[in-house]
Amino acid sequence: MPQRLMHAQHVKRLQILIEDDLYAVLERISKRTGRSKTALVNDLIRKEIRARPSLEEDPLFGLAGYVSFPPADIDATLYGAIERRRHSRGRGSRVKPDRRR
Numbered sequence: 101m102p103q104r105l106m107h108a109q110h111v112k113r114l115q116i117l118i119e120d121d122l123y124a125v126l127e128r129i130s131k132r133t134g135r136s137k138t139a140l141v142n143d144l145i146r147k148e149i150r151a152r153p154s155l156e157e158d159p160l161f162g163l164a165g166y167v168s169f170p171p172a173d174i175d176a177t178l179y180g181a182i183e184r185r186r187h188s189r190g191r192g193s194r195v196k197p198d199r200r201r
Contacts, residue, residue, distance in 0.1 A: 118126070130137045155161050
């Protein structure tokens with residue numbers, strides 16, 4: 101792939117942290133190929149993005165909205181059904197029903 105010239109108006113600055121071993125590999129490839137680390141990282145990102153299908157081409161996208169159902173009670177789903185206690189735990193511990201309706 102030919103090296104592209106980058107102009108300041110066409111790029112955004114992004115500062116990243118990279119693990120030492122990956123940086124060493126990137127630096128070796130950069131020296132061997134004569135390409136900058138920035139160009140190598142850009143090419144890797146482009147290649148990764150192209151490898152992924154667009155949202156419309158993704159088979160899972162076709163299933164979105166295929167089945168409709170009411171949402172489940174999240175607490176019951178995560179923690180199981182909780183039985184309400186029928187006995188009082190002391191004065192004022194029970195929630196009194198709102199009779200203003």
